[in-house]
Amino acid sequence: MNPYLDTIVELQSAITQLKEAEHRLSGVPDWMRELHEEHSTRKREIDALQEASDEAAKERRTAEASTEDAQEKLKKYQQQINRVSTQREYGALLQEIDTVKQQITASEGQAFSSLERAEKAQQDLAAKRESFRELDERYATELARWEGEKPGVTRQIADLKKRIAELRAQLPRQVVSIFERILDRYPNGGALASVRPIERPPGKTQREWACSACNYRIRPQSLVEIRNSGGIVQCDSCKRILHLEPEPQEAEV
Numbered sequence: 001m002n003p004y005l006d007t008i009v010e011l012q013s014a015i016t017q018l019k020e021a022e023h024r025l026s027g028v029p030d031w032m033r034e035l036h037e038e039h040s041t042r043k044r045e046i047d048a049l050q051e052a053s054d055e056a057a058k059e060r061r062t063a064e065a066s067t068e069d070a071q072e073k074l075k076k077y078q079q080q081i082n083r084v085s086t087q088r089e090y091g092a093l094l095q096e097i098d099t100v101k102q103q104i105t106a107s108e109g110q111a112f113s114s115l116e117r118a119e120k121a122q123q124d125l126a127a128k129r130e131s132f133r134e135l136d137e138r139y140a141t142e143l144a145r146w147e148g149e150k151p152g153v154t155r156q157i158a159d160l161k162k163r164i165a166e167l168r169a170q171l172p173r174q175v176v177s178i179f180e181r182i183l184d185r186y187p188n189g190g191a192l193a194s195v196r197p198i199e200r201p202p203g204k205t206q207r208e209w210a211c212s213a214c215n216y217r218i219r220p221q222s223l224v225e226i227r228n229s230g231g232i233v234q235c236d237s238c239k240r241i242l243h244l245e246p247e248p249q250e251a252e253v
């Protein structure tokens with residue numbers, strides 16, 4: 001049996017676990033992902049309604065202010081009516097009064113419709129907040145549970161780092177450097193590939209094997225080498241380090 005292969009397999013597994021643990025610590029754990037998404041979606045809906053309500057309230061204030069302005073103007077024009085001396089001035093003033101009255105009607109209409117919009121948004125908001133409360137409480141509970149789990153994950157990360165250093169120290173430097181070069185190339189999938197049997201076409205009796213990562217055919221001689229020699233055997237195509245999966249009955253132990 002290859003003296004290093006078991007160590008390399010364990011090293012790869014520890015590296016994969018380390019990446020998973022680090023990823024878990026920096027994000028949302030799988031078990032609360034669904035709740036997290038639902039919570040964020042509902043929170044966004046509430047924020048959007050709040051924004052719509054604020055916007056409508058602001059529009060209403062603007063419309064009310066322009067109604068007041070127009071009313072001031074109207075008052076001023078009406079006072080001027082008694083002072084005009086020519087028919088032309090009178091006509092022009094009546095024109096101004098007409099325009100300003102139209103402005104008042106328009107801005108009163110705007111104020112009313114934004115008031116309706118603000119009220120509708122407030123009602124929706126109240127209903128959404130009410131139904132959000134239960135979800136929000138559940139979310140807070142799970143968040144606290146996750147906070148409680150974090151120290152454990154941090155410890156696991158420290159243990160894995162220590163184990164990785166130990167395993168690396170057990171391997172010759174050259175083997176470590178081959179392993180790391182391949183790992184750099186496949187940071188997500190890892191530096192190892194298992195050997196898998198190829199379905200035999202009918203009539204063919206000889207068993208054949210392939211790399212589980214890239215499907216490239218593995219020479220029988222390489223298989224013997226993996227089983228018996230002390231060297232590292234790489235896939236001819238993807239260069240990953242080849243290893244044999246444990247036999248099923250061993251795997252169940």
Ligand SMILES: [Zn+2]
Nearest residue numbers: 211214235238
């Ligand atoms: Zn391969």
